[in-house]
Amino acid sequence: MTDADHRTLHNRVLAALGPAIATGEFAPGHVFTLERLERDYGVSRTVAREAVRVLESMRLVLSRPRTGVRVRPVEEWSVFDPQLIRWRLAGPGRTDQLRSLTELRAAVEPPAAAAAARWASAEKRGRLLAINDEMLAAGGAGDLETFLELDIEFHRLILRLSGNEMFAGLSGVVAEVLAGRTAYHLMPHHPRADALRLHTHVAQAVYDGLPKVAEAAMRAIVDEVVEALSRVDGPRNAR
Amino acid sequence: MTDADHRTLHNRVLAALGPAIATGEFAPGHVFTLERLERDYGVSRTVAREAVRVLESMRLVLSRPRTGVRVRPVEEWSVFDPQLIRWRLAGPGRTDQLRSLTELRAAVEPPAAAAAARWASAEKRGRLLAINDEMLAAGGAGDLETFLELDIEFHRLILRLSGNEMFAGLSGVVAEVLAGRTAYHLMPHHPRADALRLHTHVAQAVYDGLPKVAEAAMRAIVDEVVEALSRVDGPRNAR
DNA sequence: GCATGGTATTGGTAATACTATTCAAGAAGG
DNA sequence: CCTTCTTGAATAGTATTACCAATACCATGC
Structure with a gap:
């Protein structure tokens, strides 16, 4: 950031x-x-x-x-360099960068959620449920700013809990993407009810140690994000 | 490299x-x-x-x-920096690094194969079939060195054809992993018949523009790789 | 075509002054 | 006494400058 x-x-x-x-x-x-x-x-x-x-x-x-x-x-170029990503997000190519990063998220986060459900310790899995509760509260109250912060924290935690350093290394990137799509008004920045429910599914599945459920729920989240980006920004080939 | x-x-x-x-x-x-x-x-x-x-x-x-x-x-640390990855692969932590990179591959390559099937131009998709033919030849002849080179080229091409810069940016990393697991003798470096068949499925599915098939075939490949790494190197929690 | 030498530009060293940060000592206040 | 704040010196990075060495491009001429 x-x-x-x-x-x-x-x-x-x-x-x-x-x-x-x-x-x-x-x-x-x-x-x-x-x-x-x-x-x-x-x-x-x-x-x-x-x-x-x-x-x-x-x-x-x-x-x-x-x-x-x-x-x-x-x-x-070393396109994974956080500095370079930030430079590109700030420039005219931000839409393309946002799309490629979102597709990367869509690839990585579901397996990360599965890994978190498999390997994470009980205490840290609990933290995920707590954040989800706060997200529900902030979403209901319409407090978009803290909702964004919590959303970032939620996804960052999943990536960290996966126990895979490379996944965890993407948490900064994911934070940029989440912040970026609202900052650049490329997404409807209203927390949707079904997205919130899916986050709860992910948190609960990780907490209960159910990798496949966590993965499927997370995949539903990120697939919807990719979809939404296409709707707002035009399909991929029409760039 | x-x-x-x-x-x-x-x-x-x-x-x-x-x-x-x-x-x-x-x-x-x-x-x-x-x-x-x-x-x-x-x-x-x-x-x-x-x-x-x-x-x-x-x-x-x-x-x-x-x-x-x-x-x-x-x-x-910027764990995606190619230089840093190389340093860690050369040191005592190479096994952990190889495992996390392999899990990253497993996450990214299936969606990359799907994207390649969706978006790549006809000419470049053809190149994939050609490489696959060469792989079959080299594998049959027992020429492991050129087989490794072709295998690297195959996966690099998939990542490039995906049309996603971030995926393409991982091709160097994938090359390191493929080379590394034979170099460090952490994998049985014998091309297995079923792995070869799966590569053919991927190439053919990409060529025919079938994203779901390409993704499923690639997922079968990388899941087997993750499995094999666990067998050779011990399961993840027993590190 | 190919050698060859001039030259622009980076690579590297050294000496020196500036500046930010820490840490300790001491003063002020409770 | 103990705590807190100020002060100042020591330390190590920061930045400038000048100079020489090495390199690789490119034009020249054979």
Whole structure:
């Protein structure tokens, strides 16, 4: 959610340069030099180099002597880098990014719910029921802001309870997606009654240790989310 | 597959420091200074800082004045960073990493196969059948090396054909897993007849534009892989 | 076509000044 | 006494600058 620490200069350069590359303003193949960065952002060579090194580790650019810094083809980018995801969500490609992330959610969350039902400890499974209760309350009261927070917490907890580090590593991404689809008004941001019921099913199934039920309920949730995104944003091929 | 470019000094520092952190030798909470890096690796301050910046962008460490560079808790790491995944696969935690990545594969590849069947163009779907033919040939001839290469290419193509950037972004990871489980001898590296048949089903279903069939066949493949990993490596709770 | 050398640009070092953060000592107040 | 707040020094990262080395592109000329 929070952007990278802007206290350091190289992060400020990244905050300008990263989005420029991520949104395609500096398209793949585009070349710039360190000196250019020094002039454009009024920073020293050291700082410019640090920024480039970070972009390099994200596989956004390639730096070579005599050539300069070249933007790499999109297929080579580390598209799972949280920073890069945030940059793309903030730019004009946010709809595409949101769609691909939502499809990723739809793939991962059902198995994650199943794993949580199988492996999670009793105490933590209880927390899921508690959050669900709060969600029902906030949803009924029409308090959309806290509902969003609880929704994020619910899905984050499922991913953590799965006991799989990779699944858990997606919790930040899922939070971005949940926040993003309301922030960008791409979804009807009204908690629907059937969605709420399905969350209860997931929580209860995880609590009762029923992997298949948890997986099916979660799949119903995410499939509906993918559907809703198509309705609002147009079907996939019509982009 | 290939490690990061070792031509630059900061990458050589990373090649030593990264694995040390990734494998827990430098545990979370551990603190070191730039001066320490300068002395240990015989590099200048500039190079040491560049290495730290990269680790920082992977969320492995936090650098603060007066404190030094502190290793962050594992839950905060960017576990999808390809570099980090490679470091962990090379260390003592490779079994756990392989298991979590395999579960990730199992979650993502079936939906990816379905998406490929829905959206991919005719020409590229044909390539899938061709690779499958080669796989059958190599498998029959007992040529395990080229079989592995083709297997990697097969799964990479599915992920690319899905038309989802995030799925496609996992193709490198899947390649690591496929290569890793034979390299570390954690799998019986004999292509099984039923696995081969299932690959054919996937290729044919994608070619014929049958998402549900492609998804089911792929799910059969990856579920068997997860099963096999449990058999060889022990069930998940007995780690 | 192919060698070859000039040159632009990054790679790396070193010295130095600045700045943020911590921590301890001491003062002020309860 | 004990607690809390201020103050200041020590420490380590942050940033700048200048300079030399290495590299790889590219034009030139054979």
